[in-house]
Amino acid sequence: MADLKLADIAKSYGDVNVLKNIDLDISSGEFIVFVGPSGCGKSTLLRMIAGLEQISGGTLDIDGQRMNDIPPSQRGIAMVFQSYALYPHMTVRDNMAFALKIAGKSRDEIRDATDRAGKMLQLTPYLDRLPKALSGGQRQRVAIGRALVRDPKVYLFDEPLSNLDAALRVATRIEIAQLKESMPDRTMVYVTHDQTEAMTLADRIVVLAGGGIAQVGAPLELYERPINEFVAGFIGSPAMNLLPGKVTAVGEETTVALAGGGEARVAIPTRAGDEGMPVNLGVRPEDMFETDGPALFEGKVDLTEALGEVTLLYFGTNAETVPVIAKLPGIHAGYGGRTVRLAAKPEAMHLFHDGESLLYRDGVELPPYQPRVASAG
Numbered sequence: 001m002a003d004l005k006l007a008d009i010a011k012s013y014g015d016v017n018v019l020k021n022i023d024l025d026i027s028s029g030e031f032i033v034f035v036g037p038s039g040c041g042k043s044t045l046l047r048m049i050a051g052l053e054q055i056s057g058g059t060l061d062i063d064g065q066r067m068n069d070i071p072p073s074q075r076g077i078a079m080v081f082q083s084y085a086l087y088p089h090m091t092v093r094d095n096m097a098f099a100l101k102i103a104g105k106s107r108d109e110i111r112d113a114t115d116r117a118g119k120m121l122q123l124t125p126y127l128d129r130l131p132k133a134l135s136g137g138q139r140q141r142v143a144i145g146r147a148l149v150r151d152p153k154v155y156l157f158d159e160p161l162s163n164l165d166a167a168l169r170v171a172t173r174i175e176i177a178q179l180k181e182s183m184p185d186r187t188m189v190y191v192t193h194d195q196t197e198a199m200t201l202a203d204r205i206v207v208l209a210g211g212g213i214a215q216v217g218a219p220l221e222l223y224e225r226p227i228n229e230f231v232a233g234f235i236g237s238p239a240m241n242l243l244p245g246k247v248t249a250v251g252e253e254t255t256v257a258l259a260g261g262g263e264a265r266v267a268i269p270t271r272a273g274d275e276g277m278p279v280n281l282g283v284r285p286e287d288m289f290e291t292d293g294p295a296l297f298e299g300k301v302d303l304t305e306a307l308g309e310v311t312l313l314y315f316g317t318n319a320e321t322v323p324v325i326a327k328l329p330g331i332h333a334g335y336g337g338r339t340v341r342l343a344a345k346p347e348a349m350h351l352f353h354d355g356e357s358l359l360y361r362d363g364v365e366l367p368p369y370q371p372r373v374a375s376a377g
């Protein structure tokens with residue numbers, strides 16, 4: 001059991017500020033995933049928790065104890081790196097045993113711990129092999145095994161799957177999810193570029209951007225209730241479409257006239273005085289469908305991409321602006337060059353003013369998040 005408290009954490013290299021005002025409480029047993037654009041400081045924050053980077057400002061507590069100046073080996077954490085960092089001249093068992101030997105554990109204890117880790121990670125047949133005789137996925141499992149044998153309170157993962165090919169990534173991701181399930185009281189903090197890893201592994205995702213935290217929440221909460229256009233664009237692929245427009249009618253639902261000529265009714269409340277307010281209407285590609293009725297968007301399909309389970313329609317690929325994308329389930333043919341009218345359900349759309357979601361306006365109390373389930377069963 002270990003909870004982590006990051007209070008006003010900052011990091012600078014000389015006069016370059018990489019992170020500032022990072023406040024985050026992580027509960028015991030939580031799986032937290034850091035995501036964000038390249039260079040936003042995900043690894044730096046993880047390395048500060050590990051003790052591999054000096055904390056420039058603020059405090060880090062683990063289980064209520066200040067850790068800022070405690071060396072990595074005494075923090076009760078273990079870290080798994082992208083590069084595996086295995087000792088090439090040691091067998092799998094010796095790689096896993098190394099930290100325990102240093103810690104002065106007995107032969108029996110070491111054998112038990114490495115046997116157990118080998119079993120949990122399906123490495124038993126490989127315990128006497130050298131790393132060079134293992135596949136990438138097996139090597140990464142050894143790296144995880146090295147963390148496991150130490151039985152840390154907190155596991156830190158720095159993009160552990162990014163050197164693996166697509167199929168191995170999926171298999172190893174599932175193993176990490178199962179590992180977490182088998183150790184519900186162990187806290188895990190995980191850095192990734194991969195949306196699927198973030199969405200499937202995290203109890204909560206932390207989106208980092210511009211040196212700070214943009215939003216923290218359950219994966220589907222970030223997907224359905226992004227706090228601003230940045231998070232809306234970052235979570236979900238292809239990214240949410242943002243269509244400029246103006247509020248024309250206010251109330252429990254809001255009517256928006258779009259610059260492209262369409263109109264949309266959105267299930268987000270607005271107030272008297274909001275009429276005329278410039279907004280960006282956010283609609284995810286997967287929430288758009290073809291319609292004969294009122295459309296929020298009408299355009300000529302410039303490009304189609306058939307991915308099998310879905311077909312992507314691109315509009316305005318030659319314009320200066322970002323293309324609009326619709327994602328239709330299944331295989332479709334004959335869309336190229338056609339003019340298509342698209343709509344979306346009122347509850348599937350978002351409204352942003354000055355980049356910020358109108359859902360989170362001052363004075364608005366949001367009900368607790370409930371996923372918008374598409375179908376029962």
Ligand SMILES: Nc1ncnc2c1ncn2[C@@H]1O[C@H](COP(=O)(O)OP(=O)(O)OP(=O)(O)O)[C@@H](O)[C@H]1O
Pocket residue numbers: 013016018036037038039040041042043044045193
């Ligand atoms: N030793 C250093 N000296 C100066 N700047 C550094 C140093 N280490 C990292 N940085 C800068 O700090 C910023 C954050 O780096 P970090 O590696 O944490 O980002 P990241 O979000 O993990 O990126 P990526 O997703 O590309 O791995 C980057 O702009 C990087 O250039």
